[in-house]
Amino acid sequence: MSLRIGILGAARIAPTALVKPASASSDVEVVAVAARSADRAQAFASKHGIPRAYAGYEDLLADPDINAVYNPLPNGLHGRWTRAALSAGKHVLCEKPFTANAAEAREIADLAAEFDRVVMEAFHYRYHPLALRVEEIVASGELGTLERVETALCFPLPKFSDIRYDYHLAGGALMDAGCYAVHMARTFGGGETPTVVSASAKLRSPRVDRAMTAELKFPSGHTGRVTCSMWSSSFLKIGAKVTGSKGSISVFNPLAPQAYHRFSVRIGGARRTEKFPRRASYAYQLDAFAAAVLHGEPVKTSAADAVETMTVIDEIYRAAGLPPREPS
Template sequence: MVTADGIGIGVLGCADIAARRTIPAILGAGMRLAAVASRSGDKARAFADRFGGVAIAGYRRLLERDDVDAVYIPLPIGMHEEWAAAALEAGKHVLVEKAATADPRAARRLVGLAAERGLLLMENFTFLQHSQHAEVGRLVAEGAIGRPRLFTGEFGFPLTDRSTIRHHPELGGGSLLDAGCYPVRAAQLFLGGSTNVLGSTLDIDECAQVDVAGSALLGDGNGMAAQCSFGFVHSYRNTYAIWGETGRIQLGWAFTPPATTRPVLRIERQDHVEERVLPADDQWVNTIRKFADLTTRPAEHEREHGQLVRQAALMEAVARCAR
């Protein structure tokens, strides 16, 4: 049996996020980068020269390798189902970049393939592995702001380059899948398990035919709601807050803090305002380590699989409600 430290990881696609974040995290976590594949042999060789591993021209050839135990998929969202399915059918564990899919049917199909083969399928929300969220959860559980009533999450940034995959609907572009998935996923840390979409809006760019901004209202049926806002036509914002009966907690850099950044957590009460500087943490390295560890713990796969399906269902419901 392959141990977590001995897992060979293959990267299916030479995307920018793989070069900037995931491959350095694979190496930083002490994992073995077995191979890197691209449709272009030259691009794969450039990645291999920089990071190591075997350069492969063609995604399917990477899946045929015996030294690849798991694959990371940073391909455009519109290609996730095809290649995650191919990897699972080839017997590989899969870490797929968010959003894994916005189609619950596709999510259930992929989870079914993984379960049948005893494999892990995990959606790559790295922010979940940053310790700042556990600190927020601890404070809420201890009653620091009383009973929580409202989650608000915002993730948006200006995006003027229309040539990227974010503006191509056939590749799964749009702000909901690229940015909106973050606050929607974060809201589920605090809402109950019966979270539903109560309302949503999407601003469609008529030229590109993708959504460039939007908002969603979620509820859990137990008196707590979540307001999630996102987009490509905003000044930069990357935050969430929990508003309770006696106070409010806010994270100023909730989703993408660099590994060297010490996040600031703000607690507000009627007669008290406090800012706590939290420890720096590397959510990318933490995610790779968790993924590798979970590949050796099949009894824990169901939780990851269930969350992937729930997230896809909520994302599809946001889009459907807006339509």
């Protein structure tokens, strides 16, 4: 048995996140793509060597040869089409953010359990050895008692007509960039889900944030901060720092270490650096998805995990005086 995946939408991220790593896998085939028009679907299929193209997501979901789908649609559509895929009996690899809000995430988690299907959120960084190493060091106690975790993802997106600034498509910096920062804070902060102490947004429009900063408090007592932006004075910032009573870890580019990364650990007066493979984080992610579907292996970014992340995102929006996003 192989994993036969159909893509919902001819998204720009799909070749990097799925098509390329699938081409190197003996367990995975990308067999179909659907788009809103037949021409768009066929053009994407021809360019990337995909056998079938559908002019409509429903037709792809009705294909009995497909046992899983990749959902890279706009944020506000993630929930709707993940529900439809589950109802059609498919496993789902869903791009982040998982849904528009926590309530919708809970609905998806319940549905995944009801249909006994794998639903995995595409936080690809989480499957790379670098992220696993941060988690390992924190769990080992080498840093001592955790005191603070700070994560950031800031990049420039000056095209303000982009769908990532559209409230009706569940847009905003916290949704697109900040979901990574929130998830990394949870992962590197000992696997706990924090509460939100305060949050401050810079706005692109009355309900849409172009930047967000939030202060967090974890159940074990340590604190945290997440910083994200799509347009701010923090032009490019991708990093994490975990501080404990005995030392700290500093990471540049935990998001996609295959491009470039710096990883250093300070314990007392000693400092060491570590290096990690150049294999793409997306390849590790696809390995994990295939192992879950084909062999029943657990995933680190499950639907239940997504509920926790979306709960924090909703709380940050409320703390900043903004409404949580709504499904499109």
